[in-house]
Amino acid sequence: VSGRYGTDAYYGSSGCPLNASSSPTEVKINVTDPACARVNAVIGPLMANGTLSTLDPFDANYVKTVSGGKLLAAIMPSWFGAYGIKPNYKKNGDYAVAAMPTWAGASDTTSGAVGGGLWLVSATSGNVKAATDFVKALTTDEKILVAGATYPAHAPAPPRGSRPPAPTRGTPGPRPGVRRPGRQDQPDARGTCATRPSCSTRTTPP
Amino acid sequence: VIADKGKNIDAALTSFGERITQAAQAAGYTVSK
Secondary structure: OOOOOHHHHHHHHHOOOOOEEEEOOEEEOOOOOHHHHHHHHHHHHHHHOOOOOOOOOOOHHHHHHHHOOOOOOOOOOOOHHHHHHHHHOOOOOOOOOOOOOOOOOOOOOOOOOOOOOOOOOOOOOOOHHHHHHHHHHHHHOHHHHHOOOOOOOOOOOOOOOOOOOOOOOOOOOOOOOOOOOOHHHOOOOOOOOOOOOOOOOOOOOO | OOOHHHOOHHHHHHHHHHHHHHHHHHOOOEEEO
C-alpha cells in the first residue's frame, strides 16, 4: 500500500473519490465517502498486523522480502511480471495471475491504478495536430494495441517445474528509469538468443 | 501518509484528503465533495 501503487489500487478499485476529475479544472475529493471507509476497514487491520506491506514494490526491503518467498499476492499491472518481478525478485516462474477481486456492488474488475500511463502533447509543440494524431494512433489503433508490451498478460501459468513459455511480443512497461528492452533482448527469427547477448527466451507470468 | 501501519487509518486518510484538496486548489482546480 504505497503511494505510487497500492493506495490507488485499493481505494480506486472501490470507487473512493480520492481524485475523481470530471473536467480539466474540476475534481471531486471526498475521503469520507463510504467507498473509502470500507477500504479503511479492510486494509487498516491488515497493515496493523503486518500482513499488508506499506513499502513500494521497488523498495530494497520489499524486494528482499519477496525474494525470500514471503509474497502471497499483490495488485500489479500487466507489465509487472516482465519488468518488476523478473528483474527484481529473482523468483521467475513462481507467480500466476488471477482476476482482480471486486468490491460489493462493482460491475467490473477495475484495479484503480497501475494499469497504464499518460501521453501528453505540449501546447508549445511545433506541430500539435501531428503530435495529437500520433498519440491517438498509439492509444486507439487496434493493431498497435494487439502488439502492446507484455500482452496478452493473462496466459496460463506453466505447470510447476516446467519451462515457462517463450515470450510473447513485448517491449517494455511504462515504469520510468527502467531500460526499455529492445530487439536485442528478444529471440531472433529462429527463436534462439544465439546472436543477441542480452536476450532471454524465458519469461515470467505476470 | 495513509499508512501509520494502519493503526489510525481513518485519521490518516482524512489528513491525506485535506492535503490533496489543498494541492488541487493550489493547482487551480475547483474541488467538490
